[in-house]
Amino acid sequence: MSPIKTKRDGAILEVTLDRPKANAIDLATSRIMGDVFAEFRDDPELRVAIITAAGEKFFCPGWDLKAAADGDAVDGDYGVGGFGGLQELRDLNKPVIAAINGIACGGGLELALSADMIIAADHATFALPELRSGTVADAASIKLPKRIPYHIAMELLLTGRWFDAEEAKQWGLVNEITAPETLIERTWELARLIASGPPLVYAAIKEVVRDAEGSKFQDAMNRITNRQLRSVDILYGSEDQLEGARAFAEKRDPVWKGR
Numbered sequence: 001m002s003p004i005k006t007k008r009d010g011a012i013l014e015v016t017l018d019r020p021k022a023n024a025i026d027l028a029t030s031r032i033m034g035d036v037f038a039e040f041r042d043d044p045e046l047r048v049a050i051i052t053a054a055g056e057k058f059f060c061p062g063w064d065l066k067a068a069a070d071g072d073a074v075d076g077d078y079g080v081g082g083f084g085g086l087q088e089l090r091d092l093n094k095p096v097i098a099a100i101n102g103i104a105c106g107g108g109l110e111l112a113l114s115a116d117m118i119i120a121a122d123h124a125t126f127a128l129p130e131l132r133s134g135t136v137a138d139a140a141s142i143k144l145p146k147r148i149p150y151h152i153a154m155e156l157l158l159t160g161r162w163f164d165a166e167e168a169k170q171w172g173l174v175n176e177i178t179a180p181e182t183l184i185e186r187t188w189e190l191a192r193l194i195a196s197g198p199p200l201v202y203a204a205i206k207e208v209v210r211d212a213e214g215s216k217f218q219d220a221m222n223r224i225t226n227r228q229l230r231s232v233d234i235l236y237g238s239e240d241q242l243e244g245a246r247a248f249a250e251k252r253d254p255v256w257k258g259r
Helices: 027-042 065-071 108-115 130-135 139-149 149-158 165-170 182-196 199-212 218-227 230-236 239-249
Strands: 003-007 012-017 048-053 058-060 096-100 103-105 117-121 125-127 176-178
Touching: 003 027, 012 027, 012 182, 048 058, 048 182, 058 108, 065 176, 096 108, 096 182, 103 108, 108 139, 117 165, 117 182, 125 165, 139 149, 165 176, 176 182, 199 218, 199 230, 230 239
Parallel strands: 012 048, 048 096, 058 103, 096 117, 103 125, 117 176
Antiparallel strands: 003 012
16 A cells, blocks of 8 residues: 555645554655655646645654664665655745644654645644754754744754644744644645646746745846746746736736646
8 A cells, every 4th residue: 555645636736645653754655755746746737736644643753763773774765856755856846735734743844844835733733853863853954944033943953842833833834723624625725726826927936936045136136037047937938927917907817828
C-alpha cells in the first residue's frame, strides 16, 4: 500500500500522507512525494496542490527515526524535491496549501513551511525538537527567521518547545484555524478560489518571491522589468495578460487560459 494518496478534482491535487502510526517520512516515502509534486509542477492542467495527512492526531513528526535505526541514512536520497518532496523542488511556480490536521513537528513543520499557505485544525501543535536528538532543524533554521520575528524564531529553534495553533497564528505561521471536521472542506474552498485565478500571475509571483529572497530590491526589480525571469517574460507576452486588461475594460470577469 502506498504511503501517499492523491485525489484530483479539476485543477486541484490533494496529496495525503498516510503512513501509520504517525505519518513519519522515510527515504522511500520522501522519494514518492517528490515524484508526486514534480508531476504536479509539470502538469499544465493542475493549478493548486493541497498537502495534508491521514488521521486526526498527526500531520507529520518528520524524519522516521525507526527507519533511520534500520539503515536509512540521514543524508540519503530523499528524491527530486528533497525531504518531503517540497523543500527543494525547483521551479515550483504553483500555489501549495498545507492542511495541518494534528502534530507537526521537526521535518513535519518544515514540510508545512514549504507550503505557501497553512490552514490548521484547532488542536494542531508544533515544535522543532531536533536539538534534543543532537541534530539541526536545517530547513527551519533557514526559513523560520524570515517568516516570523527573529527572536521568536530563535526561541523556538533553541528551546524546541511546543506551541499551539493559536500561537502559530499569532506569529503568522498559519493563515487560519478551523475545527478538525471542517479543515479539509475549508482548505478545498480556498484551493478552488485560488484555482479560479490567473495561473501565469501566480507563477510570476512565486518566481519573483524566490528570486528576491537573496537580492537587493533594485536588482530584483531590474530583473522583473527587463523580463529576465522566465515566468514574468511568459506572463508579459501572454493571452492572459491581454484578457485581464480586456475584461477590466469590458467590466466582466476574466477567463484565464494559462497561456
